[in-house]
Amino acid sequence: MTGPEGTVGDALSGVHGSLLHPRVFGFIGFGLALWLAVSGRRRYAARVRALSDRVTSLPRRLLPDARVRAGVYLAVLGFAIAYPLALNSYWQEVLVDQIGVYVLLALGLNVVVGFAGLLDLGYIAFYAIGAYSVAYWSGSLPVHPPFHLDPFYAIPLAIVAAMLAGVLLGTPTLRLRGDYLAIVTLGFGEIIQIAATNMQGITGGAPGVVGIPHFKFELFGVHYAWGLSNLPYYYLLLGFVVLVLFAFRSLEHSRVGRAWVAIREDEVAAESAGINVLKYKVMAFAIGASTSGFAGVLEGSKISYIEPADFTVQLSILILVLVIFGGMGSLPGAVVGAAVLQWLPQYLRVHPLLGFQQQDLYLYLGALLIVMMIFRPEGILPSRRREREIGLAEHGIGRADAVGGTSGPIA
Amino acid sequence: MAASAGMSASAPGRHEVVVSVEDVTLSFGGVTSLSHVSLQQARGEILAVIGPNGAGKTSLFNCLTGVYVPQSGRIVFYSRRRGPVSIVGHRPHLVNRAGIARTFQTSRLFNALTAFENVKIGVESPQRTGPLGAMLHLPRTRREERESDSRTVELLEFVGLRGRSNDLASALPYGDRRRLEIARALGTGPELLLLDEPAAGTNPAEKAALAELIRDVNARMGVSVLLIEHDMGLVMSLADRIVVLNFGQVIASGTPAEVQRDPAVVEAYLGAPDPEDA
Ligand SMILES: Nc1ncnc2c1ncn2[C@@H]1O[C@H](COP(=O)(O)OP(=O)(O)O)[C@@H](O)[C@H]1O
Ligand SMILES: [Mg+2]
Numbered sequence: 001m002t003g004p005e006g007t008v009g010d011a012l013s014g015v016h017g018s019l020l021h022p023r024v025f026g027f028i029g030f031g032l033a034l035w036l037a038v039s040g041r042r043r044y045a046a047r048v049r050a051l052s053d054r055v056t057s058l059p060r061r062l063l064p065d066a067r068v069r070a071g072v073y074l075a076v077l078g079f080a081i082a083y084p085l086a087l088n089s090y091w092q093e094v095l096v097d098q099i100g101v102y103v104l105l106a107l108g109l110n111v112v113v114g115f116a117g118l119l120d121l122g123y124i125a126f127y128a129i130g131a132y133s134v135a136y137w138s139g140s141l142p143v144h145p146p147f148h149l150d151p152f153y154a155i156p157l158a159i160v161a162a163m164l165a166g167v168l169l170g171t172p173t174l175r176l177r178g179d180y181l182a183i184v185t186l187g188f189g190e191i192i193q194i195a196a197t198n199m200q201g202i203t204g205g206a207p208g209v210v211g212i213p214h215f216k217f218e219l220f221g222v223h224y225a226w227g228l229s230n231l232p233y234y235y236l237l238l239g240f241v242v243l244v245l246f247a248f249r250s251l252e253h254s255r256v257g258r259a260w261v262a263i264r265e266d267e268v269a270a271e272s273a274g275i276n277v278l279k280y281k282v283m284a285f286a287i288g289a290s291t292s293g294f295a296g297v298l299e300g301s302k303i304s305y306i307e308p309a310d311f312t313v314q315l316s317i318l319i320l321v322l323v324i325f326g327g328m329g330s331l332p333g334a335v336v337g338a339a340v341l342q343w344l345p346q347y348l349r350v351h352p353l354l355g356f357q358q359q360d361l362y363l364y365l366g367a368l369l370i371v372m373m374i375f376r377p378e379g380i381l382p383s384r385r386r387e388r389e390i391g392l393a394e395h396g397i398g399r400a401d402a403v404g405g406t407s408g409p410i411a
Numbered sequence: 412m413a414a415s416a417g418m419s420a421s422a423p424g425r426h427e428v429v430v431s432v433e434d435v436t437l438s439f440g441g442v443t444s445l446s447h448v449s450l451q452q453a454r455g456e457i458l459a460v461i462g463p464n465g466a467g468k469t470s471l472f473n474c475l476t477g478v479y480v481p482q483s484g485r486i487v488f489y490s491r492r493r494g495p496v497s498i499v500g501h502r503p504h505l506v507n508r509a510g511i512a513r514t515f516q517t518s519r520l521f522n523a524l525t526a527f528e529n530v531k532i533g534v535e536s537p538q539r540t541g542p543l544g545a546m547l548h549l550p551r552t553r554r555e556e557r558e559s560d561s562r563t564v565e566l567l568e569f570v571g572l573r574g575r576s577n578d579l580a581s582a583l584p585y586g587d588r589r590r591l592e593i594a595r596a597l598g599t600g601p602e603l604l605l606l607d608e609p610a611a612g613t614n615p616a617e618k619a620a621l622a623e624l625i626r627d628v629n630a631r632m633g634v635s636v637l638l639i640e641h642d643m644g645l646v647m648s649l650a651d652r653i654v655v656l657n658f659g660q661v662i663a664s665g666t667p668a669e670v671q672r673d674p675a676v677v678e679a680y681l682g683a684p685d686p687e688d689a
Contacts, residue, residue: 247546254545254552255535255559262521262532269519272476274507274536274599283542388523392581409469410478410515 023357034367038374048375077242084234090350092230096302098342100237101295106322106338107244107331108291113320114329114383115257116284117264118174119182121316122189126162126289128196128311130296133158135209135306143202151301152215155294162293163286170285174278189313196308208307212300226302233302240298241335244291248331251287260284261385268410314362321365325372327379329386336381341365428489429454429603429635430475430511435484437470437659444470445481446659452603454489457629457636459646462656463679468639469516471656472605474499475637476513477506491602508537512601514592516608516639522581526591529580530566533598535559563598570594570624586617590624597628603635604628610642618642622649647671655679 037044084095105127112120135141137154149157173184196203203209215226215236226232251257259280262270271277300306319338326337345364348356372379378387430452437445444467452458460468473479475486477498486498488509496509512533521529538559544552567573570590575583580591589609596604606625610618622645629636640646646653646667653670655663663673670676 250548251542251545255538255540255555256542256545258524258528258532258535261524261528265521265523266519268478268503269515269521270532271503272478272507272513272515272519273533273595274504274512275532276502276504287542385523388579392522410473 023360027360027363030364030367034370037371045375052376052380080238081235084231089230092234094343094346096230096234096237097299098346099339100234100241101299102319102322102342103335103338104237104241104244104295104298105292105319106326106334107241107248108288108295109319110323110326110329110331110334111248111251111291112284112288113323114327114334114386115252115264116260116281117178118281118284119178120185120285120288121182121313121320122185122187122192123288123292123319124311124313124316125189125192126165126292127296127299127315128192128306128308129162129165129289130158130293131300131306131310132196132203132209132296133161133293134297134300135212138213138301140209140212141202142200142204150216150218151213151297152217155297158297159290159293162296163290166286166289167282170282171278174281174285186313186316189311189316193308193311193313196311203308206308208305208309210305212304212306214304215301233298237298240294245331245335252329252331256280256283265389318362318365321369324369325379327382327386330379330381330383333379333381333383337379340380427454428452429456430489430637431485431487432471432475433485433487435471435474435481435486437467437474437479437481443659445474448484448656448659448661450654450661450664452635452637453651454602454635455629455633456651457625457638457649459638459640459650459653460656461640461643461646461653466656467659468656469607470659472513472607472637472639475506475605476511477501477503488603504536507599507601510600510602511605512596512599512603513605514589514596514607514609516611518588518592520580520588520592520595523579525577525579526567526572526583526587527563527576529591530594530598531559531563533595534562534566536599566594566598569597569627571620586613586621589613589617589621593624593628597632597634601634603637605637605639607639608641609638610640610645618645621645625649 084092087095105123109120109123112118112123132141134151134154136143137145137149137157138151139145139148169185169188173181176184197206199205214228215233217224224232226236259270259275262273262275263277263280267277322338322341323334324337325341326335327333345356345358345361349358378390382390428451432448432450435445435448436443448467448471450458460471462468470479474481475498477500480500484499488496488498488506488511490496490510493509498506498509498511501509521532524532535555538555540549540552540555543549564573564576567576570593572583572587572590572594575587580588583591593604593606593609609625610621613621625636625638626649628634638646638649640649650667652665653663653667654661655670655673655676657675657679662675662679663670665673
């Protein structure tokens with residue numbers, strides 16, 4: 001996967017080429033540090049946690065007043081609007097393709113994993129469904145739609161398609177216990193990718209689809225075309241993220257959000273309190289799926305090219321890592337977690353001294369997850385509810401795992 | 412023991428029936444938890460179910476709430492709002508919607524939520540606000556929020572936990588947890604409330620207060636109460652009638668005085684003379 005390969009003349013060049021590569025020393029040092037962190041966790045965990053708590057609770061402590069907080073949010077929004085104008089096109093592209101889209105994906109998965117506590121390992125399938133839907137409606141697939149739609153107008157249809165897929169997959173599988181759900185969604189993600197690869201006549205097969213048109217908007221004499229540059233997509237994405245943030249925040253503090261917490265905490269008790277568990281799980285699934293679907297539409301139309309290889313299981317895992325890193329069930333966590341974790345590799349990659357290689361990404365992400373689970377399982381900007389759950393679980397009251405399910409006698 | 416079926420005939424005289432369990436049998440592999448159990452409860456009655464540990468009391472509750480599905484038999488709940496509802500085969504949330512609410516033997520509160528939120532979840536479960544209404548703050552959503560807030564405060568007041576609204580459920584002392592669970596169940600607006608050993612593990616003062624609360628629920632709210640309890644003092648003072656289960660069978664039923672004299676009951680309890688730690 002990484003490093004040089006052997007040749008006939010020098011069969012072992014792969015071995016010493018790899019062993020002498022400077023990255024190897026980085027790995028070894030990193031591994032040692034990780035080992036130290038893991039073995040020293042008893043001694044340091046409490047102190048590290050207290051320190052990290054002090055840092056990440058700063059916003060909450062400094063901004064107890066809701067109005068001040070709203071002001072800060074506005075300032076952040078202003079920054080998010082103005083700052084990209086000053087970036088070069090490389091970073092603008094990173095901002096859309098690597099950061100913006102993933103922030104949106106993380107927000108959607110956060111509903112499924114964070115709010116409802118469902119482990120979805122095939123989340124990227126809905127992103128694929130969104131992308132293929134827009135390709136279909138714009139007439140870029142081998143199969144043609146009944147009428148052609150400009151991608152912009154295909155947005156609602158693609159969202160509905162992803163949502164429907166979520167409902168269809170969710171209704172039978174969400175009856176299963178949590179661990180089975182993870183397996184079924186993992187399989188679903190694979191099926192979508194393999195179907196896209198093999199159903200040549202419908203999806204265009206492994207080579208993918210080219211020439212998906214860019215967004216164009218034409219209504220009441222106003223028209224606007226998104227074209228090739230990055231910023232127009234960025235602002236569309238930003239608008240949608242802000243909308244989604246408001247919507248999900250309301251959801252979290254509504255009857256629906258409380259029902260999700262109840263289900264997460266104790267499914268039997270939730271049912272006995274009159275909550276239709278299956279309905280709320282499917283709902284979370286469908287909301288996550290449609291968010292993912294929208295991200296797929298946007299990327300499909302922007303890049304104007306999709307291929308099945310874009311929709312790997314690894315990507316589903318990556319988004320899960322973003323959510324866990326940010327803090328499950330926390331909206332600011334999902335945004336900040338996704339933005340930081342997606343920005344950092346790009347930054348390290350172009351850094352003249354560090355020379356980070358993209359293919360090592362999952363190695364570092366894995367290490368990061370281990371460290372997080374030891375020192376800060378609730379994520380960098382945890383939701384208060386999740387924080388409490390984890391705190392209680394550590395004292396042996398209740399459970400804080402994402403996967404639900406009950407077995408044995410119910411008393 | 413063969414008398415079990417006949418015993419239930421001694422049921423609710425002139426009163427209207429609220430729930431009727433007919434010939435229910437429930438088994439798990441080789442273990443038979445309930446064997447041809449029949450009983451009836453009158454509306455407005457406090458009916459106690461007693462019996463040694465493992466007698467099948469909790470299993471009966473689980474059948475009554477849709478958590479377990481018995482292999483045979485019928486359970487009919489006579490809802491004032493909806494008429495007769497057959498319970499067997501319905502999911503627990505639908506049973507709750509029909510008007511049966513419960514608490515659990517080992518309390519199952521939402522520990523990371525506040526007392527207020529715990530009760531509110533019960534209160535708002537029959538409401539109709541969906542995800543769109545919630546996201547858009549539609550007028551109905553706002554109205555329902557207000558309604559459930561004030562009902563939640565009322566219920567917390569009713570069970571005496573008004574002052575602990577914002578405490579986490581996990582932080583409450585044992586007796587308060589039991590009361591909170593009752594408040595959550597009452598929030599769903601039941602006609603029949605099932606209480607599984609509500610006084611277990613509480614101290615005498617808490618026990619007396621709990622008896623008072625149960626009497627209030629029954630008299631002031633007009634809720635029929637089906638009560639599993641080991642504390643005989645509590646049972647004798649609260650129950651209108653008692654049904655005795657042993658090895659999954661009804662061995663006696665009647666008024667507290669009748670049951671106390673019943674030889675089958677005396678015999679069943681001889682093996683476990685101190686029912687409180689049975
Ligand atoms: N889910 C289950 N699986 C297997 N056995 C069960 C289950 N639920 C109850 N039982 C069995 O049914 C019997 C009655 O249990 P239970 O109803 O809890 O008794 P009680 O509440 O009267 O103490 C016990 O033998 C118990 O082991
Ligand atoms: Mg029991």
